[in-house]
Amino acid sequence: MKKRLLFIMPSLAAGGGEKSLINLLSRMDYEKYEIDLFLFNHDGIFLELLPEKVNILPINDTLEKFSLPLFRSLSTLSINRNYSLLYNRFKYALQNRGFKNTSVKEQMNWRHLSESIPVLDKEYDVAIGFLEKTSTYFCVDKVKAKKKIGWIHIDYDHLGMDPEFDNGYFASLDHIVTVSEECAAILKRRFPTHENKIEVIYNIVSPKLITKMADMEEDVLENGPYKKINILSVGRLHHQKGFDLSIKACRRLVDKGYPICWHIIGEGEERGRLTDLIHENNLENHFKLLGLKSNPYPYMKQADIYVQTSMFEGKSIAIDEAKILNKPIVVTDFSTARDQIENGVTGIIVAKKPEDIASGLEKLLTNEELKSRLQYNLSYENLGTESEINKIYALCD
Template structure:
């Protein structure tokens, strides 16, 4: 008899956690597992990549109403005599504005959102909250499951969350999965009372799939001039990704006379800010914000250098993908950088400043160094498809 598993994630918009889930789902043995997926928003770049065997659970009407704009939502609830949910919708709106940061607002907003979500029907062998915060809270509060698993994709300390809110949820889950040893150590430091529950499962990446997709859609991705130094970054346009460092580093390189083009794949709340910075630095011909790309691999394939200028990461899927395509990689020295890059062997790790990033790019303009890094990457075993077995074991 098949085991029944539920995965929960807010949406499948572009992001490392979202891509990680789609990759994981593609590796599941559906002859052994029946899989449901609960999304708080039925939208996103990766929805079309969900395997056909996975059932996406319809959203309840009460939650659909809750997610309407405030006035429309309140009116709708009141017209149906549901004063309690109308009031909770008001409190949700207030909490969403009052929290000290985005993470804390999401944490405390759950107390009001939860009332709009009935408990799911049926019982699961395992319920997996595949992203921090709401996904895990939902699995504990709204799902009947023999085993519950929370998933943390990031350096917990860097999110600015209220650990006192998460602690009772972490005490209730059976396992807390994270994506690197460093992330696991950070979690254990924050929550020593649940250290026995912490497990490491690396993000699943498939070299075969990535190399095949890198050969597709090439006609649409010839964005570089042949004489330019071609640099690529991938990430949400968000403070975490430090993309203003990339733009300022590009300015340093251009001022030194280098002919570089730095393309950035991703979308997010900092688009306007980053666009203004590009214009203010006079870099319109050197930095391009390309938006979301369902298939980023041809862009990686064409780049001379892949650069990740993040302030913090869990375990970056984009870095793993660039490694698979044997691209010279530059990363900033965020806390988990050494989990993926050996400085000077398969990439460069530099200080988190525009000046250091520019100096690192200058080093990577040496074709001999780039070839050596690519050669070293070619010798590494980079596929992680077997990580799915770790999930089977804890289920």
């Protein structure tokens, strides 16, 4: 008899956690597991990549009404005389304005959002909240399962969350999974009473698949008649990714006469601010926001250099993918950077300052021997992590 598994995720919009889930579900053994997926929002660029055998659960009617824009939600709930939920929706809106920290806001909002979600009828062998915060809270509060697992994809200390709030939920989990040794060490320091529950499972990446997808398109980074050096970054347009630093570093390099074009694949709430910053620095011909790409690998393959200017990360899937495609890499010194890059051997690690990012890039732009050495070292690394699926099977058995 197949084991019944439930994965919980906010949506399948572009992001490292979402891509990690798609990679995982693409490797699961559907002869052994019957898999349901609960999404709070049925949209996202990765929906089309979801394996056919994954069953997406319908959104509950009250959750759908609760999730409408404020006035439509209040009106609909009022018409239906659902006054308890109406009160919670109003409190939810007020609380959204009261917290500047989005992570704490999400924690505090759960008590109101959860009122719109009944406990799922179906019972599972294993339920997995595949992203920190709401997905994990749902797993604990709204699912009947013999075993419950929470997944943390980020450096916990940089989220600014209330650990006391999470501590109560972590107590109800059988396992807490994270994506790197450094992330695990941070969680163990922060939650010592749950140390024995914390496990490391790396994001699943497949060199064979990435290499194949990288060859699906040609000339995606053409930029006019003049040959430019193409730099690429991948990530959500969010403060965490440090793209404001990228723009300022780009300006420094252009001022020195380097013929570069820096491309960003991703979308997010900072698009407007970043567009303004590009304009202020007169970089419209040198810094491009490309939006979302369901297949970023042709862009990555055709780029000359890959750069990650993050403030913090758990374990960046994009860096692993750039390594697989043998790209010279520059990354900022976020806490988990050394889990993925050996400075001067497989990439260059720099401080989170525009001048240092520009300096790191300049080394690659002027030193072909260094660039070739980094690529040579990457070519000998074993970068596939498909075998991590066996750790997931072990947790589910």
